[in-house]
Amino acid sequence: MFQQKLTEIDQQLIDLLSKRIAALAESTPISTEEQFTNVTLSLAKASVPESIWKNLVISTTAAVNNPSSPVTELPPRRVTLIGGRGMMGRFFSQRLSAAGHHVSILEQDGWEQAEPLLGKANLVLVCVPIEFTIEVIRKAVKYLAPTTALADIASIKAPIVQAMLEYHSGPVMGLHPMFGPGVKSFLSQNVVVCPGREVEAFQWLVDLIENDGGKLIVCPPEEHDEIMVAIQAIRNFTTFGLGVFLAEEGIDIRRSLDFSSPIFRLEIGLISRLLSQSAPMIVDIMLATPQRRDAICRLANTFQKLAQFVMQCDRDTLIHEFKTAHSCLAEDINCTLEESTHVIDALSTLLAAKEVGQKYKHPSFNSWQSQTRYSPQMDK
Amino acid sequence: MFQQKLTEIDQQLIDLLSKRIAALAESTPISTEEQFTNVTLSLAKASVPESIWKNLVISTTAAVNNPSSPVTELPPRRVTLIGGRGMMGRFFSQRLSAAGHHVSILEQDGWEQAEPLLGKANLVLVCVPIEFTIEVIRKAVKYLAPTTALADIASIKAPIVQAMLEYHSGPVMGLHPMFGPGVKSFLSQNVVVCPGREVEAFQWLVDLIENDGGKLIVCPPEEHDEIMVAIQAIRNFTTFGLGVFLAEEGIDIRRSLDFSSPIFRLEIGLISRLLSQSAPMIVDIMLATPQRRDAICRLANTFQKLAQFVMQCDRDTLIHEFKTAHSCLAEDINCTLEESTHVIDALSTLLAAKEVGQKYKHPSFNSWQSQTRYSPQMDK
Numbered sequence: 001m002f003q004q005k006l007t008e009i010d011q012q013l014i015d016l017l018s019k020r021i022a023a024l025a026e027s028t029p030i031s032t033e034e035q036f037t038n039v040t041l042s043l044a045k046a047s048v049p050e051s052i053w054k055n056l057v058i059s060t061t062a063a064v065n066n067p068s069s070p071v072t073e074l075p076p077r078r079v080t081l082i083g084g085r086g087m088m089g090r091f092f093s094q095r096l097s098a099a100g101h102h103v104s105i106l107e108q109d110g111w112e113q114a115e116p117l118l119g120k121a122n123l124v125l126v127c128v129p130i131e132f133t134i135e136v137i138r139k140a141v142k143y144l145a146p147t148t149a150l151a152d153i154a155s156i157k158a159p160i161v162q163a164m165l166e167y168h169s170g171p172v173m174g175l176h177p178m179f180g181p182g183v184k185s186f187l188s189q190n191v192v193v194c195p196g197r198e199v200e201a202f203q204w205l206v207d208l209i210e211n212d213g214g215k216l217i218v219c220p221p222e223e224h225d226e227i228m229v230a231i232q233a234i235r236n237f238t239t240f241g242l243g244v245f246l247a248e249e250g251i252d253i254r255r256s257l258d259f260s261s262p263i264f265r266l267e268i269g270l271i272s273r274l275l276s277q278s279a280p281m282i283v284d285i286m287l288a289t290p291q292r293r294d295a296i297c298r299l300a301n302t303f304q305k306l307a308q309f310v311m312q313c314d315r316d317t318l319i320h321e322f323k324t325a326h327s328c329l330a331e332d333i334n335c336t337l338e339e340s341t342h343v344i345d346a347l348s349t350l351l352a353a354k355e356v357g358q359k360y361k362h363p364s365f366n367s368w369q370s371q372t373r374y375s376p377q378m379d380k
Numbered sequence: 381m382f383q384q385k386l387t388e389i390d391q392q393l394i395d396l397l398s399k400r401i402a403a404l405a406e407s408t409p410i411s412t413e414e415q416f417t418n419v420t421l422s423l424a425k426a427s428v429p430e431s432i433w434k435n436l437v438i439s440t441t442a443a444v445n446n447p448s449s450p451v452t453e454l455p456p457r458r459v460t461l462i463g464g465r466g467m468m469g470r471f472f473s474q475r476l477s478a479a480g481h482h483v484s485i486l487e488q489d490g491w492e493q494a495e496p497l498l499g500k501a502n503l504v505l506v507c508v509p510i511e512f513t514i515e516v517i518r519k520a521v522k523y524l525a526p527t528t529a530l531a532d533i534a535s536i537k538a539p540i541v542q543a544m545l546e547y548h549s550g551p552v553m554g555l556h557p558m559f560g561p562g563v564k565s566f567l568s569q570n571v572v573v574c575p576g577r578e579v580e581a582f583q584w585l586v587d588l589i590e591n592d593g594g595k596l597i598v599c600p601p602e603e604h605d606e607i608m609v610a611i612q613a614i615r616n617f618t619t620f621g622l623g624v625f626l627a628e629e630g631i632d633i634r635r636s637l638d639f640s641s642p643i644f645r646l647e648i649g650l651i652s653r654l655l656s657q658s659a660p661m662i663v664d665i666m667l668a669t670p671q672r673r674d675a676i677c678r679l680a681n682t683f684q685k686l687a688q689f690v691m692q693c694d695r696d697t698l699i700h701e702f703k704t705a706h707s708c709l710a711e712d713i714n715c716t717l718e719e720s721t722h723v724i725d726a727l728s729t730l731l732a733a734k735e736v737g738q739k740y741k742h743p744s745f746n747s748w749q750s751q752t753r754y755s756p757q758m759d760k
Contacts, residue, residue, distance in 0.1 A: 062729045249675070273717065352441075
């Protein structure tokens with residue numbers, strides 16, 4: 001009876017969501033802010049929390065950007081993925097096959113197949129771990145036709161694009177997908193593109209990424225490598241270091257999550273994501289270039305310097321450091337405040353929804369006083 | 381015409397959302413997972429992305445937990461907030477007034493009013509910066525009646541609850557709201573409660589927090605202080621240190637955000653939130669106890685140790701450290717993986733929605749090839 005009522009409501013909701021997305025797509029633009037404010041009164045009357053509406057507006061607006069069914073009138077290409085059974089290799093294999101291309105895989109133990117697999121490919125994409133990338137390129141190029149497009153997806157670009165240009169005379173491009181395994185499509189994902197030579201040979205590939213909802217960032221390999229020092233090496237090192245420290249200290253994470261603010265939960269979530277990845281991969285990303293290693297060393301020195309002020313209880317210097325950092329960064333980082341608020345709200349909503357689930361399981365909550373009564377170490 | 385169509389759709393959606401929340405509230409429980417899977421086919425038929433439905437299910441389920449209009453049949457209490465014009469003071473003032481209580485404020489310059497304001501209060505809540513808390517308690521107690529309930533909201537509990545118990549003979553309790561200014565109600569927020577003495581005098585206050593959607597964590601002050609070392613001191617220090625480092629390095633944050641994965645954006649968002657708070661407050665939270673200062677020092681040593689392995693390119697040791705941390709923490713932190721995925725999806729959705737807004741403004745995007753053509757340093 002209840003189940004049926006919910007099913008009816010849900011079916012109507014889904015129809016309306018579909019209509020809403022269609023209406024937004026065909027319309028003159030209306031900002032998400034307008035989409036909130038226009039209905040504030042209606043929400044209040046219906047006792048619907050504003051946060052629900054905000055989420056609905058944001059997610060239906062985002063859906064307007066969704067790829068329609070990919071228009072692949074193109075002839076299918078022959079693509080060979082070297083290292084195609086790794087995490088990112090499988091991702092590319094899946095997306096390329098879904099778009100109708102003929103995907104072959106060349107793994108470490110399959111080099112006797114190199115001649116047919118590489119010699120006839122329109123595109124060879126190198127998806128091996130970063131430490132083997134240049135070695136594999138050197139090994140692969142002797143099988144390539146001069147028209148074969150050669151690309152890689154490693155997280156360093158300058159030396160690799162350089163090596164591809166040097167060893168191969170045909171089309172060359174460096175790619176860096178800015179996301180990890182677990183992502184299911186390019187939708188809303190950034191992909192860095194470092195053009196090498198004869199880039200028109202890759203047009204179909206970048207079109208595929210864009211049609212799938214991906215966002216291209218085109219830049220020289222050197223700019224990519226410089227920016228990745230901050231994005232990859234520094235961030236990974238900090239998160240890794242914090243994880244190592246929490247483990248060393250033997251902190252009771254579960255109990256601390258009971259207490260915690262959403263931000264601490266989020267930080268633990270980020271540590272969890274990093275540590276669940278491949279250890280050699282993350283370590284190699286940190287070690288990849290002298291620039292990265294030097295930056296990590298400078299970061300540790302900054303932490304050490306600040307920790308010394310903390311040990312000396314040097315409040316004034318710490319406040320000064322805080323204010324200096326704020327004034328240097330404020331202009332550039334405040335744009336992310338709204339985003340982090342949205343994210344914290346999303347986490348709070350998820351936790352509240354889980355809480356509702358819990359309450360069903362434990363309908364009678366102890367009051368806080370009875371909790372204190374049962375705990376002998378209280379009230380001391 | 382379009383505007384009218386959207387208005388009609390939105391009104392129907394709001395009505396249905398209201399019905400859905402009511403249906404969930406009156407029902408036998410149905411898990412959020414079931415609420416997804418039951419409609420997978422309908423979603424596909426209507427071309428509605430699953431992520432929209434997930435958000436809708438999570439946010440309407442969370443709304444079931446929402447406080448109904450507060451049932452305040454209680455007699456209104458006289459509450460005096462010492463330091464009530466600060467950020468957290470204003471928050472408590474607003475919530476207590478909204479619930480019908482009589483709120484007075486005692487500020488630094490108002491101690492000549494102390495006798496009437498403190499002597500007749502049912503509850504005195506100390507909301508001053510942490511460095512003044514004990515001094516203010518000592519100053520306030522001589523005005524209190526033996527029945528006045530005394531509480532504080534500082535982020536250290538053991539010495540403060542101890543001081544309140546020592547100086548005041550009546551009801552005593554320590555509170556620590558685990559959220560910062562900017563939050564509008566207690567909904568889905570954690571509040572740590574450290575009972576001191578005659579806790580029944582605070583029943584109405586904790587009821588108010590719970591009715592407002594807050595979650596109470598009852599524990600001894602010592603446990604609170606131990607756990608806050610990780611939650612507050614360590615996390616604040618890492619985020620602060622990362623902010624100082626980015627400022628020192630002069631990294632172009634805006635350009636790096638163009639490139640970045642959602643996780644890097646999130647990290648910048650967390651730095652932004654921390655740096656936008658009061659410098660003395662954040663510094664005092666880090667310096668507050670010898671335990672906190674020692675832990676920060678050990679954290680900096682861990683970073684230094686790991687950075688040395690990085691400088692020496694000691695890949696094996698780093699991989700070993702990574703795996704050790706993972707095996708120590710895995711059991712405790714994997715529960716947050718789902719949460720961080722949800723949060724990253726929420727951020728990606730927000731960015732995609734913004735992107736749609738941008739496209740309206742710049743309808744003709746340059747293709748990636750024309751981008752490269754205009755940039756002279758490309759293709760080198």
